[in-house]
Amino acid sequence: MHSFVAVKNQYCAVELENHYSGYGNVRTKADKVIYIKGAPRLYQRNSISGIAQDEVFKEEGNEKSAPLVQELLKERDSNKWGNYLAGNFFIIVKDDANSQCHIITDLGNSFHLYQSRFIDGSGIAFSTDVDRLALITGRNDDVDYTSIAEYMINVSMTYPYTAYLGIKEVSYASCIRITHDREVFASEFQYWQPSCRNNEGSSDIQGLSQELRKGILNASEGILDGKKNVGLFLSGGIDSRALAGLMAHFEIKGKGITVTDVENTESGIAREVAKVNGLEHELFLRDPEYYPHVVGSYIGLEGPHSTFTRAVHLGFLDSIKSYGFDAVLGGYMSDTLLKLHEANVTGKIFLGRHLGPLEKFDPTDSTYLRGGKEYIKRFSFLFKPDILDEVIKRRKETMEYWNNLREDGSAWEWSWMWPFSRNQHNANLTTNIFNYSSFEVFTDRSVIEIARVASQKIKINGKLFNKAMWPFLRKTAHIPNAVTQLPLFRSSWLNEIIITAKHLPPRRWMFKAPLEMCASNPIATYGSWPDLARLWGASGVLKELRSEYDAFDLEKEIMFPHIKSVFDFDLYSGLSKRHVQHIMYTMLHFDQWNKRRISLCHDYAAKR
Template identity: 25%
Template sequence: MKDFLFSTEEFAAAALKERSADSEIFAGETIRQFEGEWGTLLVTEDCYTQYQPYEDGERLFIVLGGPLYTGPESEGFLSAVPRLMGDWENIDFSRHFDGPFALLKVNKEEKRMDCVTDLLSFIPVYRAEREGQLLLSSHVDLLADAAGEREKRDAVSELDFVLHGAVTYPYTAYENIRQVSPGTIHTIDKNTADISGRTWWLPEEILRYTSIGEAADDLRNTVETYVNRVTEKESSVAHFISGGEDSRTIAGLIPDHLHKDSFVFLDDLNLEGKIAKKSAAIYGSNFHFYARDPLHYLYILPGSSELVGSGSEYKHAHTYGFHEKAGLNKYPVVLGGLFSDALLKGARIRKIRGSKKFPFLPDIKDSFYTVNKEAGVDIFREEVMKALRKRREDHYHTIKEMRPESAKEWFQMWPASMNMNIPNLHVNRRLFCSYEPFMANGVVKISASVPQSWKMNRKLFHRAFKPYLKPAWWLWHSDGRFPYFSRYANIMPQLFVWMYMNLAVKTGRIKGHQGPFAHWDTIFSSEAFRQTKEEYLNYGGVLPQTLKSNHPFSSIFESDQLEPQQKINLLQVLHHHKTDG
């Protein structure tokens, strides 16, 4: 299923639908309803047809997302459900459902509902209350509609989102809605009108490997197994291709006997696209290039913002609009490479200054970084900033109890909603049959079980997937590296490529936008952006009260205190205010 909305309110399907009538997440969807004395559950159907709702006279079982069912090979999912529900208290969910998921189990006689979140809450779940009733949902705005919280925006959370691209867990964009914890069985007992939780997994800092080679072998086997299992019954699959190494790895992992179609969406067939095209040819994949309008990321703001929900960056909805145009929704399997950087390459380990400006230099950890380092803009009221810092510090200390040495890294990964890139998954899984090998349970557990030094400079990733990079050993990465070789072997080649690229841009030999995503300068300078900005300034909502008195809200977009990407986040917040009515 795509999304769900649960309430302890009895036989309330009609009422919930009415309260959620304006929600885009239900618009045009096939809604299945289940209700009784235990409460009410609404779910929307998706393309993962192997997970149809299971219902008998006593129980109801729902799966969200498209995890791999990894029970006994001779046992199909539907035939396994009675056994799973009968052995519920002893299940290691990570051994039965691999990848992003949320599970719902209703015991009708006992009037109890269990909601199980995955290892990192790749699929987040939110809770609220309304007139003594408990509500849960997989979409924060849908829940806000059902709970009557739509107009109760949280000013601190919205400022948090503008500055950091995410809302600090467990808070949300709404004052009275919270995200529930990852790796937990959340039990709602209608008889007591209470919700309780039992944690079944935490990313505790326990190093389980004695050598990087051992960890790399496990990692490679984990991802190979995931890809083989998800494609074993298919004749053709789709995957995304780019100028990078993750997409090459995925292309190499796909079994050779399958028909492969690779897709890339760009403003034009630039350097990124040309490298991607060569990569597709090397790996025997049919290359499909789709051109974007230069203002594409402005035009998709309304639709993709509604899809990901308040507090999630819409700009990661790279496939939005192309799911039908490119026919992604017709494939049984679409493979991506999301979260490889975060889980395996230390992307959330803060590096010393200069790492981005001079990419040929090795990564060196910044030991002096703090989680509130970026929250230093001075146009916002001190009491609001103080409340924001307190939330982030509280979350940091929660992580530090689990991971004393790597708390700053996992601050942005537990739960996954703290990682600004996760909306990419939220969009894709709602639009087509998306599968992410680097989000397999084994990958998450390995990431939690190795030292940071193995992740940095691609050491673990390179050791694990070098065999799959070999076919394209001579093809450079769009950042100037040769992925088949180690980080240190790439220092001089990447330096020369970096110097050449900079010189070519300055002399005009290379013109135009060469990257994979939006060219924000083009968008910011457009008349369409100016008109959108002026319109949206009328929907400030609670944000003006976060500003100091000498900073009028009408001039916030002109402030040099906000980075360009923070202004995009601001525009998205104002869009949500507009839809609030």
Template identity: 25%
Template sequence: MPGLFGVCDYTHKLNLATVAEEMKKILSYHSFMKTEAKSAPGMIMGKISLGLKSEDDSVHQIEGLILAWHGRILNSELNSHIPRGVELLELYRKHGSDFVSRLKGSFAVAIWDSRTKSLTLGTDRFGTRPLYYFRNSDNFSFCSEIKGFLALPGFGPKINYTALAEFLSFGFLLENKTLFEDVALVPPGSVLVFSPDRFEIRRYWKARFSRAIPGFNRKSATEECHSLLERAVQNDLEGSEAVGLFLSGGLDSRLLAGLAAENGRKIETFTFGTPNCMDGYLASRIADSLGISNRYFRLSPDFLANWGERGIWYTEGMSNCLNFAGIEVLPEVRNITPVVMNGYGGNEFLGFLSGNLAKFYFRGRLDTLAKDFYSSLAYLFSEEDKERLFTPEVYREMRGQAFQGIQEVLSKCQEETPFSRLYNFMLTQKARRLNLLGIIMDHSHLEYLIPFYDYDWTEFALRLPEKERLWARFYRFFLSEKFPVLSRIPYQRTGLPVNANLMSILGNKLARKIGLDLSDRCLRGKTASYAEYPHWTRTELKSFILEILNPANLSTRDLLNLGYVQELLNHHFAGALDNSSKIGLLLTFEIWHRQFVRRKFPG
């Protein structure tokens, strides 16, 4: 996977060259990837790249400094004719570790300073290029992927049962945890400095949603939003000859397609799903309206049997393997264009058309927010489920931890209202710890562009009044004003045009509950989901599931109540309950345990 790696060994007990070679072997798992490393006494660091012409894939070593960086840095004042790494070293000389706060973009950076024997790690404001660290009494290591630490002699980490409880409850981890106790993420918007006598993590920026802008005017805000997003897309498109876009029936990707078309770029768009899904139909209509091409990939019902282990290796056990739809198309997409834009973050900034979030706008209370939100978020394994799933010894380690995690995260939010605190959660937790993993999976083959995380635009978006995020009011108005043709095409979530009024949207939602469908006629009879997991897990994937979760094969059997696992499977296969999401989580945990604990790496 593209990214950074490094080991700092003050005791000089390690053969750093050997360790680095093993790290490169684990991290560079495609022939098109390139690797480079540079060393100094007690230190080695390197970079894995996708082998693209537009990448600065060098590790720079100048006058006692070594620098490696990963991602995209978009500061307009930097000289495009000088290698970006050389300029970053100059900024470090001038400003020290504070230089990270002056950067704009999607990046992770590492600098070793031989004069002070110190290591500096930096992340962008939103943590869009993950960087993990591990330290013990002898050394400090960092890597863009946890699996890199498996190359360290004596690395014998312990399962983080708090993180596991969160994963099984919500489908993702909170804050900066990983499934290992001694491995953590460098927080977003942070600088980490390590030396023999110092370990410090300093946050230079935190996301905060404003409650209101005095004198807010929707028309003028639309113009400002359009100008900033237009510039963000233009910045991302510059320097890339061919760019693709994963296009669905949602709002985020259609908006990016419209902005790219305005920019004069004929981008390639890609859609995947089942033959009769809404996404395929709507993406085709969106592409046709913009005069751009759309390639449709039909998902294989048994894709998980062929790609599941690889997907868990890419996402390191932190994403339900049922989220891997589309993984099988990555090699073909790379052959067409190795750089893709992604609509990651659009809803988190501009608003969700969500009744669940809306109820907290009208009736939310700060004193009961954690309890009320937890009850709606923990829809996978309940506390009672986890008690039945694990042995008593394991359950004692995780009892109540998922709820406590929600309490801690929400208590740290600076927003004044329940509604805005939940938006902060959706941005800083769910988007960063779950949605980003889908992009990380794509990054195994493709470079990613995320215009919705442009710094100038996000500063505007964070200032939107919260009532404009309610029911995605501003988002739908913006699309209607600036892209009227796109706004007349139905939205996959509602089945109605984006510019439909709120009463029509809510009316159709109520009608569906009593068996009526007021959706656009062209969508009637089409499936809302791009994948048919309940059916596939009972048919094409059944033998795969039974093989992995066979008690005789389970790597995790000493941790689990095997009778309860069998009960889940029996109810699902009999059609009594839809346990597909729970089964996906169990498959993920079992395969992750084999790969990362038992070290049975995928071929």
């Protein structure tokens, strides 16, 4: 599953397996070996001219990668290869004849590749497994306590920092060239940035929606071509529903996969959407012990960079694989890229009523928003001042970076969404692309380019997305959206009027669902996510993990001494229940990660 590259003097070793069919390694007549992770495609806007100076060997298993590489070889400068590619991928070019290795990442570093120098200075290594990278390069004990505290405070670690000192995330949209003839020297070229200058931003919703629809159609056509058995992670929301409509548009048969905690409104809507679009439907149900049972496998996938509560369907991996899908579609990242999921927005209030999912821009000064200096100071009762100072410093640096790139007022939003590993949907994305032949349509380059220039004004409340995807939503528009419990209307104005009307009656009594729906599972809700507060007390395994908690050394590094347990709500007076819950789950996650890290170190030492 994970990949590893080590480069030392006169030495380059690559470990990479690609589970995407047809994308095996490619050898060339000039003795280069090209390794591909994921399933990149040529980006149709950029064509490659010229004649290739090298020729690939077509072999069993590289039916798709060989012609792709042959086309890329027309461009002699591999630093520019990324300009011609789309999709979730990274590429390694091993050129022993010239003592070079090239690593090319996609626009968002989808497979979260990390890099580190060996602690003895002998070379450089890269891996998608940050814990193994730390172990091999001698940095297993170099925990970055600032990053750990920052994750608890900001629900994200500042890019490019990781949970280890001396290990950084590889730059997104970049080519790294490593020369290793006498000494190991690395240089980096970034071929793309999500910049938006003042003259680039656009509020042309008509033109951008047409361009977005065209890009998604072209990407989907390339992805689905020749596929006969396609799986779709299908919720009761709009994004995956649009993908179901796309499958129907291309007359693709397949199966919708829905994961909830109980048969509820969400699963019922998903089943109906699948039926209308000619798909079979399968429902997987989590029980209260689902999450604690996936802790180990989730840490193996994501490491310490997000908690196991994000593992919404990892526990059903073997069952889903048993369907033998030749492609799996996921609707992740559309909320982030096209609907301001990470932006400074807040719920609308009308006549004293909260209008549910309808949002408006939050005028609060950014210093008081997540990551801001005043926001971080709220945690001064818990974390040591030197830790908080470093968290503030890192956020200041990253905001300077994004203010320079984004001149349209969206710097704060993009600081939380780029690269992919920094935003809240990343765990779902990586679960898919690491384990299935998964294609995330809404991370296609054509979508990202629209998201880069589209104004926040036309993204809010799904205006741009719904307009672009309406042809694929029309057939199921009468089926309620799980979030609003209302049908979808073509007019964004009418949608907002209807949602407003729904939320005006006192306590919304006429729209309430029956409480007995969730009686069979104490952590269940009416949606696809569990009630994490109830899970904390309902799971026997979580209670055992808390009783075995042993991260006191970690606490001493980042927190003030205190007599209360980190699992005592009274310790966190002044913080919201939701944030207290996040800190508690995070400390439990870090405890399990720390034990795994120490165990890996012991195993590694024993083998040596």
